[in-house]
Amino acid sequence: MKSTLRFSFYKIEKCGLYKRGRTTPVHGEIIDLLDELYDYLEDKPIGETCTYAIEESDSIGRTFCISILNSQDICLLVTWNEVKNENGKISTIPNNTKFGSPKVGSSNIGIGLIPGYASYFIFFKRTRVLATISESNGSERRNGKQALEKYITEFLSKVSSFSIKKRQGSLFNIDGYIDEKNTKTNLNSYFKVKAIRKSYDIDKILSNPENINRIHRKNRILHTTSVEEKLNFFNLLGFKKKSSTLVENELNYHLNVDFKPNEDELLEIIANWENSQGESKWDNVGFSVGGESSIIWLNNSLVKSDLKLDINLDEETGFIEPKSLFEEVSKKKLNLEGIFSAFIK
Structure with a gap:
């Protein structure tokens, strides 16, 4: 079926294993990393593909890799992002499903099922560019970028062939790494990515910090409505309706405050937004500049594009079958590279 997907582009700024204080990695080839990750995952059930443990205080839950599809120039990597258990139906994946053969369903939470949602990433190997892929109808807020950064960082740290593992009882500890001279160090x-931006909007902000007189913040609060709450809603409308599914309600808000940041504060605001922002127009920071009639929004500076692709999309779960997505993206590779190529060095 034809579906419109949003591609948002990021430059891979850091990838690999680094000596302290160095900007060039000892090991950091994207192609090698993706090949090694695939080899590590190939025979595993999805429930064993998370590369890190989580603490209660962590803002990112467990992330699993459910599929990797490769060609000479691009790679599609699909993750599954675990969410907290909810009552009622939610998208799930069996934890014993083999990597590369995901079986996503919509069901009540049960033993052996991981509740969550999928995120889709395209690596452009030659240009070291990453694209997040999401539906363009509002669900793009869940792009999974931060979880992917943690996933690959932890893989490099604990699992890659360059780590030296030392057994202690039934566990393994990392006892250093192999450097380019094959010695222990x-x-x-x-693994960090940075949004590719159209420079003119940011330049306008950075070149006139003294003219900024107001800062704006847009965001979206999500609330999951329980089955009982949803039934009460229908009752308020004056009729009865059976329902067994959850609904995500969205509250959009726009705050603004008079503020004249100095240059350091302005750079910090932009950096913090880049590190935390999602893909929604309601995850945004804007600036009112003297002499400008409209707000300059940071989200508008991101390089992104909507494309209509012929993919296999499960409308109930929102899951895109990876093979169909990979085939369509492969056909559009030159088009996609043309969108971001003018904005990277």
């Missing part, structure tokens, strides 16, 4: 793992 201490290295730090990183």
Whole structure:
């Protein structure tokens, strides 16, 4: 079926294992990383593909890799982002499903099922560009970018072939890494991406910090409506309706305050937004500049594009069958590269 998908583009800024203080990795080839990740995952059930443990205080839950499809120039990587258990129906995936053969369904939470949602990423290997892919109808807020950064960082740190593992009882501890000379050393793992931006909007802000007189913040609060709450809603409308599904309600808000940031504060605001922003127009920071009639929104500076693709999309769960997506993206590779190529060095 034809569906419109949104592609948002990021430059891979750091990827690999680094010596302290160095900007060039000892090991950091994207192609090698993706090949090694695939080899590690190939025979695993999806429930064993998370690369890190979580604490109660963590803002990111468990992330699993459910599919990787490769060609010479691009790679599609699909993750499954676990969410907290809710009452009623939600998208789930069996934890014993084999990597590469995901079986996503919509059901009540049960033993052996991981509740969550899928995120889709395209790696453009030669240009070190990453694209997040989401539906363009509002669900793009769940792009899974931060979870992917953590997933690959932890893979490099704990699982990659360059880590030296030392057994202690039934566990393995990391006892250093192999450097380019095949000697033991201490290295730090990183995988960080940065949004590719159209420079003129940001330049207008950075070149006139003294003219900024107001800062705006848009955001969206999500609330999951229970089955009982949903039935009460229908009762208020004056008729009875059976329902067994959850609904996500959205509250959009727009705050603004008079504020004249200095240059350092302005750079910090932009950096914080880049690190935390999603893909929604309601996750946004804007600036009112003296002499400008309209607000300059940071989200408008992102390089992104909507494309209509012929994919296999499950309308009930929202899951896109990876093979159909990979085939369509492969056909549009040159078009997609043309969108971001003018904005990368």
